[in-house]
Amino acid sequence: MIPRHFQITIALVLLAILVSGIIIIRMTHKEEALTLQAAEAAPAAPMVGGKQEHIQLLLAYDEDQALRWRSADVFLPADRNLRARETLRSVLAQYLQMPSPHPLAKGADIKDVYFISDDTMIVDTTAQFADGHPSGILLEELTLTSLIETLTANVPGIARVKFLVDGKERETLAGHADLMSFYQTAAVHKLAKEFE
Amino acid sequence: MRWSKTGAGLAVVALCCALGVSAAAPEQQLTVYTAQTSYSLPVVDHGGKPYIFVTDLLLPLGTSRPTAKEKDWRISVNKTDLRLTAGKDKGTINKQAVDLGGKALLENGRFMVPMDAVLPLLGRLLNTTVDFHQTARRVFVGDTFTRFTVGFKNGDQPALILTFSQPVRASRSHQEKRGVLTHPDTTTLTFTKDPVVSELKTQQYGDGAIQSLSFSEENGTAFVTVSGNKPLQLVQSDDGRTITLQPQAPDVSATPIPTQPGGPSAEGQKRAPEFFVMIDPSHGGNDKGATFGGKLVEKDITLRLAREVRRELEERGIPARLLRESDTDLGLDRRAEITNEQHASVYVALHAGRPGKGVRVYAPLLSDAQQQQTGRFLPWEAAQSGAMSRSQNLARVVSEELKKKGLTVASMAVVLRPLNNITTPAIAVELAPDENDLQSPDNQKRQANVATAIASAIVQVRNQIGARQ
Numbered sequence: 001m002i003p004r005h006f007q008i009t010i011a012l013v014l015l016a017i018l019v020s021g022i023i024i025i026r027m028t029h030k031e032e033a034l035t036l037q038a039a040e041a042a043p044a045a046p047m048v049g050g051k052q053e054h055i056q057l058l059l060a061y062d063e064d065q066a067l068r069w070r071s072a073d074v075f076l077p078a079d080r081n082l083r084a085r086e087t088l089r090s091v092l093a094q095y096l097q098m099p100s101p102h103p104l105a106k107g108a109d110i111k112d113v114y115f116i117s118d119d120t121m122i123v124d125t126t127a128q129f130a131d132g133h134p135s136g137i138l139l140e141e142l143t144l145t146s147l148i149e150t151l152t153a154n155v156p157g158i159a160r161v162k163f164l165v166d167g168k169e170r171e172t173l174a175g176h177a178d179l180m181s182f183y184q185t186a187a188v189h190k191l192a193k194e195f196e
Numbered sequence: 197m198r199w200s201k202t203g204a205g206l207a208v209v210a211l212c213c214a215l216g217v218s219a220a221a222p223e224q225q226l227t228v229y230t231a232q233t234s235y236s237l238p239v240v241d242h243g244g245k246p247y248i249f250v251t252d253l254l255l256p257l258g259t260s261r262p263t264a265k266e267k268d269w270r271i272s273v274n275k276t277d278l279r280l281t282a283g284k285d286k287g288t289i290n291k292q293a294v295d296l297g298g299k300a301l302l303e304n305g306r307f308m309v310p311m312d313a314v315l316p317l318l319g320r321l322l323n324t325t326v327d328f329h330q331t332a333r334r335v336f337v338g339d340t341f342t343r344f345t346v347g348f349k350n351g352d353q354p355a356l357i358l359t360f361s362q363p364v365r366a367s368r369s370h371q372e373k374r375g376v377l378t379h380p381d382t383t384t385l386t387f388t389k390d391p392v393v394s395e396l397k398t399q400q401y402g403d404g405a406i407q408s409l410s411f412s413e414e415n416g417t418a419f420v421t422v423s424g425n426k427p428l429q430l431v432q433s434d435d436g437r438t439i440t441l442q443p444q445a446p447d448v449s450a451t452p453i454p455t456q457p458g459g460p461s462a463e464g465q466k467r468a469p470e471f472f473v474m475i476d477p478s479h480g481g482n483d484k485g486a487t488f489g490g491k492l493v494e495k496d497i498t499l500r501l502a503r504e505v506r507r508e509l510e511e512r513g514i515p516a517r518l519l520r521e522s523d524t525d526l527g528l529d530r531r532a533e534i535t536n537e538q539h540a541s542v543y544v545a546l547h548a549g550r551p552g553k554g555v556r557v558y559a560p561l562l563s564d565a566q567q568q569q570t571g572r573f574l575p576w577e578a579a580q581s582g583a584m585s586r587s588q589n590l591a592r593v594v595s596e597e598l599k600k601k602g603l604t605v606a607s608m609a610v611v612l613r614p615l616n617n618i619t620t621p622a623i624a625v626e627l628a629p630d631e632n633d634l635q636s637p638d639n640q641k642r643q644a645n646v647a648t649a650i651a652s653a654i655v656q657v658r659n660q661i662g663a664r665q
Contacts, residue, residue: 139551171528
């Protein structure tokens, strides 16, 4: 015959093990969910390799209403698509830091770039890039000119560039700069000279 | 062999007859007249009932892009939502039911509604009065009517003088629809683009050279028919408001309608185009543009500035029109279409934006290849190619005038819609208001100075632009 107090102790120990188990399982699930959510929120892009290069970025400075060349060390892959994407991202990274010479909305990013011919490239941006962009002719032109000119300086052979927003065409960036047309990089080069 | 030849012959005859019949049958159309524009859309028969495509009806009015999800369809006009469902005879406008007079149909991804739905749809979406001449298929939005009075001069040289409340002019793209058809005893004036209406049905003038005048309307078009016993010649005044019909001199009766010095030509009454400026107060409706100080929005600044520019121009004797007079949505393509359709002499888009405190003047930017586009048909994105140098000249003169007013001015060429889609000299002017003191007298004065400078610059380039046109 097992004493009554011993039975109660065993029961309590088993109950404690059961409760602890449930708590541990729920904590594990919550952690997994958070990890998954974080992974989904991040832009879906392959890991970038490549070697570090010293490249030139044409950056917008709102206060001066001008574009200026700045150098930066960026890891650039050999693949032409990835190289173009990382070049554009390095420009946006400058605008997203604090303080920014040309503030853009949080989440502004390049989702993907692809060539539809040897000299024509499509740049697909995140929705935040356009939705949160400050409205104004000058501000919008500075953004696009900065991106296109930096791109052509670091990825040779691009004659035409078109921007998409979240995979779709949009009339304008934030009410002004044209996003329906293909930008001719030669014409943008002339404009960039006016801003420099 | 003989049979096959006969068969081929019959087939050719049958084909010719079929083509003849199809060519003879005019396309059924509905014409909509608004204060800004007029346009025609096809009417298609469905089960014996006339139907129209909703996008044909609403997109020219500056709506948002329609969105469709399976059988449901949605479009926004002036902050008002229209929703339709295929197979249902009722839609909703801002969640309130609207009777379509028949089932909405989905055909090849496009929504159709019965033609009778035009009246409730336009009336409630535009929140204005709509007059629908149903049998003639003519829709008048707001008070857009062009009326006319008739004066008859009897004597040796009888004449019929039609005086219109608004100028009546041919649209270049629709010249074949409006013109003068003359037979020995009948002259018919055809108006498709002009909202010409009249209470008059028939008026008799005796049995001379001019015997009667009648007004009729059908298939989206108005007709004024004058009968007599002689061919009539037509003279239109320079302001486009008066048309005089009088018997032709005997020696020129062989030609359908002689061209009068200073008057209209025989084909479509081509007149030297009137010089006028199209002012575009950018944004409007749901599109607010930039926001200043949390309260003031670009669409309001541009409308106020546009009215000021128009006043300054009119004080200098230059007619000016605004692309929008109120807080309405108007798409970028539609702004270019209206400007091109109305043959504006100059287009000026007004904007307000950060940063800085001065004014920026923008000319269109095209690549070298786009600038070399020539010919009668140009790509939409390079429609400006023929006017580039004049646009650059206009931008330069406006900049100089702004500098004379003591304003800080930057001038550059940019890829900005709809400048590149406009066939006439086009610029954009962006005012950078002082955000810290938006309502100050200094800010108001700067805005007035901008309006004055734009008007002065246009006066300077008027002769040059007018002469080339």
